Amino acid sequence: MSLANKITIARAGLVPLIIAALLVRQRELALALFLLASLGDVLDGIAARVRHEVSPLGKVLDPAVDKALYASLIASFAVLENIQISVLILYFIPQVGLGVGALVLHLRARRVQGARISGKAAAALTFIAMVFIFLELPYWGAVLYAAIGAGYVAALDYLCAAVSSTAGTSS
Numbered sequence: 001m002s003l004a005n006k007i008t009i010a011r012a013g014l015v016p017l018i019i020a021a022l023l024v025r026q027r028e029l030a031l032a033l034f035l036l037a038s039l040g041d042v043l044d045g046i047a048a049r050v051r052h053e054v055s056p057l058g059k060v061l062d063p064a065v066d067k068a069l070y071a072s073l074i075a076s077f078a079v080l081e082n083i084q085i086s087v088l089i090l091y092f093i094p095q096v097g098l099g100v101g102a103l104v105l106h107l108r109a110r111r112v113q114g115a116r117i118s119g120k121a122a123a124a125l126t127f128i129a130m131v132f133i134f135l136e137l138p139y140w141g142a143v144l145y146a147a148i149g150a151g152y153v154a155a156l157d158y159l160c161a162a163v164s165s166t167a168g169t170s171s
Contacts, residue, residue, distance in 0.1 A: 004048035005058050011040040012065045015072055022076050031134045037069060038127055060102075063115070067095055070126050077133055083144070091148050094155035101155070105162045118157035122150035 014037040021030035044062060048054045071092065078088040125147035132140035 002048065002053035002055060002058065003051060004044040004053050005055065005061060007040050007044035007047060008058065008061050008065055011037045011044070012061075012068065014040075015065070015069050018069070019072050019076050022073070023079070027134065031131075034069075034073070034130065034134065041066065059115075063119070066123055067099070070123075070130065071095060073130055082133055083141075087144065087148070091151065094148075094151040097155045098158055101159055101162055116154070116157055116161065118150070118154040122147065122154040125150045 014033050018030050018033045018037065021027075021033060041062070044058070048058055074083065074088055074091050077083045078085055125143070129140065129144040129147040131137075132143045
């Protein structure tokens, strides 16, 4: 197994620890673990590229861990009443769409969509929104809505890419 995938799996192991810390009101510990997981996200990407270990597994595993992390955080913030349930639902709609779209692309075209700039931008905005929420910074709601909006843009971008790549594969 590649170093990048090992880092990604280690990040996945941090998700339940982050959520547990957050739910028992250890916000500083949850934030520290979140920042560690986010650093790991950067490091796994660097490792994959520098070591020429970009793999289909990594293309699936890395965004899956990102989605698990952010979805769990947003759900936890909703449980803790930091955000409204409606915001949670708005966040989940494009995320579910991306997951279903990735599955359809794999089943129809036997390929895994690599990262796109729209997805990277949405992930970066979501990271920033999570930090704003953790630190209870002013305008955290606006940053979160911007991240959610970027998620919708990314979902549409990935959908367009998937449709154009599978146009010749349907029979």
